[in-house]
Amino acid sequence: QKEVEQDPGPLSVPEGAIVSLNCTYSNSAFQYFMWYRQYSRKGPELLMYTYSSGNKEDGRFTAQVDKSSKYISLFIRDSQPSDSATYLCAKPPRGGYNKLIFGAGTRLAVHP
Amino acid sequence: EAQVTQNPRYLITVTGKKLTVTCSQNMNHEYMSWYRQDPGLGLRQIYYSMNVEVTDKGDVPEGYKVSRKEKRNFPLILESPSPNQTSLYFCASSPSPGQGARTGELFFGEGSRLTVL
Numbered sequence: 001q002k003e004v005e006q007d008p009g010p011l012s013v014p015e016g017a018i019v020s021l022n023c024t025y026s027n028s029a030f031q032y033f034m035w036y037r038q039y040s041r042k043g044p045e046l047l048m049y050t051y052s053s054g055n056k057e058d059g060r061f062t063a064q065v066d067k068s069s070k071y072i073s074l075f076i077r078d079s080q081p082s083d084s085a086t087y088l089c090a091k092p093p094r095g096g097y098n099k100l101i102f103g104a105g106t107r108l109a110v111h112p
Numbered sequence: 113e114a115q116v117t118q119n120p121r122y123l124i125t126v127t128g129k130k131l132t133v134t135c136s137q138n139m140n141h142e143y144m145s146w147y148r149q150d151p152g153l154g155l156r157q158i159y160y161s162m163n164v165e166v167t168d169k170g171d172v173p174e175g176y177k178v179s180r181k182e183k184r185n186f187p188l189i190l191e192s193p194s195p196n197q198t199s200l201y202f203c204a205s206s207p208s209p210g211q212g213a214r215t216g217e218l219f220f221g222e223g224s225r226l227t228v229l
Binding site for chain 2: 090103
């Protein structure tokens, strides 16, 4: 079983919709998670990170961790066409803060 | 402008012809890493370097070599490329915790798409 699993999509939504992107993880022995965003033909960039307790909000984006079900979620409110990208969840393995383990990524398309 | 620069961005080569993908960062980061990205598999780490002259294998190192002679450069070498190395490659760098890093923040280059025929 992969340490981080993510539905690859694609996910297509109309502009203004609330988007929910999800990952599951198998090893709970770490403190935090990250979401990266990757635009087409670009490298990933860090979008948000959150510690393994509760929610973190940043503008239209909310990252949520549910430890009981081992679920990581990213919610996008009032989605915009500029949000169209691939979203990757990531976590560090035990003992390696920057040796990240990435999910496969979910491709999101927001159409006008 | 702070950035990670990879070259070439696109390359088509043939089996067995040695090639090097260069990576350079201008942010004085200590940590550098190479990933490959394949559909359905996501980003997988090939090699990483914690500092100059310190390199270590990632999850998929077979068929690749790296070197870290200078802090800013971290080239990826394919001595004898094979078709299963056809992929999108990303170089990334990160400051160490002592350099004020945001936890887990990697700075990626724009990618190098390699096709091995």
